Amino acid sequence: MPDHAQRLAGRVALITGGSRGIGRAVAERFVREGAEVGIGHRQDAESADEALASLKAIRPNSPIAIDGDITSETVADAMILAMVARFGRLDILVNNAGFQTETPGADFDADRFRAVIDVDLMGAAWLSRAAIRHFLSRPGGGTIINTTSVHQIIPKPGYAAYAAAKAGLGHLTRTLALEFADRGIRVNAVGPGAVLTDMNDAWKDDPAARAAVEAHIPMGFAAAPDDIAPVFAFLASDEARYITGQTLYACGGLTLYGEFRQNWSS
Template sequence: MSTIAPLPEERRGAPRRAVVTGSDSGIGKAVAVALAGGGVDVGITYHHDADGAEETARQAREAGATAHVRQLDLTDLPTAAAVVDELAGELGGIDVLVNCAGTGTAEPVMEMDFDRWREVLSVDLDGAFLCAQRAARHMIEAGRGGRIVNITSVHEHAPKVGAAPYCAAKAGLGMLTKVLALELAEHAITVNSVAPGEISTPMTGQEDTDPRGEPRPGVPLGRPGHAREVAAAVAFLTTPAAGYITGASLVVDGGMLLMGPQASQLLTDDTWRHP
């Protein structure tokens, strides 16, 4: 186990070691690189894309941080969650966990089989629960507090046709966030969620796309978000400045959720029922 040097005064209370699940691409990658740029050593996990994870690690190391990479298959539970323990051991502890690994669907409930339903819930909710539990145990034992940030979605708060298990999992993760915030507060561990709207990532088919060139008339800010904009919100929640924020859901959606009644008045047919 490595020896941790004392921090300079301006870094007192700041996190030193973070694990970011699903950080081989998209939001997870942006979060890991942002934390590394702030002087945080990172544990990076991936499911299939080992090369993407190594690229995240390369960028984190270029920023001056230590980076370790592990495969994490959240359909293999509870066994797979032991990766959090492995990374905590390599990092010399864990101050921050960001649950970013996720998957989704695009099919109606009446066409979905149970295995697909369970796969999404396993990755998006069960996996986050087990990883948070593992990380919190390390934080409690160390006695220095900590930060857990769960990446949910605007669908933590609002439904979407064709995304029943995703919406159910993200809503469940939002409530789990609040319960964990209550239960872990006595250990100085804050737990919050960040709920992105449409973000230009591989998950939305917009990898390496400049969101400023993608008009979205139905979003008040008129465009998708960039993964770095979500990462900035996550990074803030890990800092001492956010030490009195817990149990919150920080929505990063360009105003999308505000558009419910406004947008519904402009629909002229029923195509929304079968996207």
């Protein structure tokens, strides 16, 4: 990306789950495009320090890290207030924090199911509420971008909580977008497919397992976080000023149902 591309100059962004994976790549991209950035994390000080060092190496614009449990309403409110206290305003919220764990439909653990919903859906809801209140408190509106997944629309057997959370987050995106479209607030989502992050440690470093995953991807390869970050930067920028309520799937074609590449149904 050319150094002169400063689409986000003067903007302030909070990126949850920003210490690693897609969130860190988004933070780095935003800084390259001129934004002031805060990265949210939960008890991940070592990765947060590494991420801050990486951001400052790109541009020493005083990025900050905020340790907070987004499943708490009061903590979510405090994270938004911390950004406003540090930078004077917040313009962009990226709800990226999330995790998955097995929750088989006939035998899931209730606490495990609830934990996924609390982080992947409720945390985004609490932060969105706080961000929207701030956006409405001053001129200029604001932008929210949620990290969903291809599993917003593709079922994931054995991971019912994750699929339910991402589907819910997709519809939260659309609902908030419609509710606040006439007040300068845009709400969109990015739906990644298979990405080489810690969440996919089970297969990303195992050549045979990775090949099995990539065989299902029409484009034939799993994404790096840097393949996903530009999608967030576009949706955060004025180039997307007429886009709201949409999920942009960055998935290598997974949502095209690749098993239908050869016609077998008619």
